[in-house]
Amino acid sequence: MMQSQPEATHRPAQLQLVNVWKRFGEGERQTVAVRNVDLSIAPGEFVTLIGPSGCGKSTLFNMIAGLLPPDPDGSILLAGRPQMDGALLGKISFMPQRDLLFPWRTVLDNATIALEVEGMPRKAARQKAEALFPDFGLQGFEKHYPHQLSGGMRQRVALMRTFLFERDLILLDEPFGALDALTRSMMQRWLLEIWARHRRTVLFITHDIDEAIFLGDKVVVMTARPGTVRCEVKVDLPRPRDASILTDPEFMEIKRRLLAVVEEESMKSFAAAVAP
Numbered sequence: 001m002m003q004s005q006p007e008a009t010h011r012p013a014q015l016q017l018v019n020v021w022k023r024f025g026e027g028e029r030q031t032v033a034v035r036n037v038d039l040s041i042a043p044g045e046f047v048t049l050i051g052p053s054g055c056g057k058s059t060l061f062n063m064i065a066g067l068l069p070p071d072p073d074g075s076i077l078l079a080g081r082p083q084m085d086g087a088l089l090g091k092i093s094f095m096p097q098r099d100l101l102f103p104w105r106t107v108l109d110n111a112t113i114a115l116e117v118e119g120m121p122r123k124a125a126r127q128k129a130e131a132l133f134p135d136f137g138l139q140g141f142e143k144h145y146p147h148q149l150s151g152g153m154r155q156r157v158a159l160m161r162t163f164l165f166e167r168d169l170i171l172l173d174e175p176f177g178a179l180d181a182l183t184r185s186m187m188q189r190w191l192l193e194i195w196a197r198h199r200r201t202v203l204f205i206t207h208d209i210d211e212a213i214f215l216g217d218k219v220v221v222m223t224a225r226p227g228t229v230r231c232e233v234k235v236d237l238p239r240p241r242d243a244s245i246l247t248d249p250e251f252m253e254i255k256r257r258l259l260a261v262v263e264e265e266s267m268k269s270f271a272a273a274v275a276p
C-alpha cells in the first residue's frame with residue numbers, strides 16, 4: 001500500500017517538487033521548516049497532505065504558490081515550468097489557512113476579488129461568479145455580507161473564490177478546519193462533487209485522517225519538523241464516494257496504517273516542543 005508515485009510517462013506532472021527546502025533565520029536561531037521534499041502530482045489528481053502542526057505544510061504551500069522563495073537547493077515545477085522568483089505567481093488558485101472574507105464586501109463581491117485583481121471588468125466578473133452560486137449552495141445570498149452567513153457558507157464563499165480563479169492547480173490549506181463534524185462531512189461530499197464537475201488538480205491540507213482518505217487519490221504524510229515526506233499512501237477506493245466507504249475494510253486498513261505513522265510523527269513533534 002505504501003508506495004511512491006509512479007513516474008508520469010505521457011504528460012508532465014501537474015506539480016513536481018524536487019528536493020525542496022526552506023530555512024528561516026540564521027545560525028542558532030535558524031528554523032529548518034521544510035527539508036528535502038520530493039513530491040509529484042499528476043494532472044487531475046486529488047492529493048491530501050497530513051502532518052503534525054508546525055511541520056511546514058503551509059510553508060510548502062506558500063512556496064508552491066510563489067509567495068515565498070524556496071531555498072536554492074531544489075526546484076518546484078508546474079506542468080514542467082519552474083516556479084522561480086514567483087514566476088508562476090497567479091498560476092495557481094490558493095486558499096490560505098486563514099482565509100478572510102472582506103466584511104464590507106457582499107458575498108458576490110468577495111467571490112469576484114481575484115478576477116477583479118486580474119483585470120476582469122467588474123460586470124463580467126459578477127456574471128461569471130453568479131453562474132457558480134447554485135453549485136456552491138449560495139443562491140439567494142449574493143447580496144448578503146459575510147457576517148450574515150453560517151461558518152459553512154463562509155467557507156463555501158472562500159472556496160468559490162478559489163474555484164473562480166480558474167487555474168489547473170488548487171491549493172486548499174485546511175479549508176474545513178473550523179467546521180463542526182456534521183457540516184464538515186457534508187462539505188467533503190460536496191467538494192468531491194464540485195471537483196468531479198470542474199476537474200482540477202487539488203492539493204489539500206488537513207489534520208483529519210478520515211478526511212484525508214475520504215477525499216484523496218493519495219495521502220501524503222509529512223514528518224515532524226523539519227518536515228519532509230514520510231510516506232505516500234494510495235487510496236484506490238472507488239468514486240463517487242459516500243459515507244459508506246468509512247466502514248469499508250480497505251478504508252479501515254489505510255486508516256490503521258496512517259494512524260500509526262501520524263501518531264509517531266506527532267509524538268516526535270510533541271517531544272521536540274516540550275524538550276528543555
Ligand SMILES: Nc1ncnc2c1ncn2[C@@H]1O[C@H](COP(=O)(O)OP(=O)(O)OP(=O)(O)O)[C@@H](O)[C@H]1O
Binds near residue numbers: 024052058060
Ligand atoms: N515567515 C516565517 N518566519 C519564520 N519562521 C516561520 C515563518 N513561517 C513559518 N515559520 C516556521 O516554520 C515552521 C512551519 O510552519 P508552518 O506554518 O508551515 O506549519 P504547518 O505545518 O502549516 O502547521 P499547522 O498545521 O499548525 O498549520 C514553524 O516552526 C514556523 O514557526
Ligand SMILES: [Mg+2]
Binds near residue numbers: 057058059097173
Ligand atoms: Mg498550516
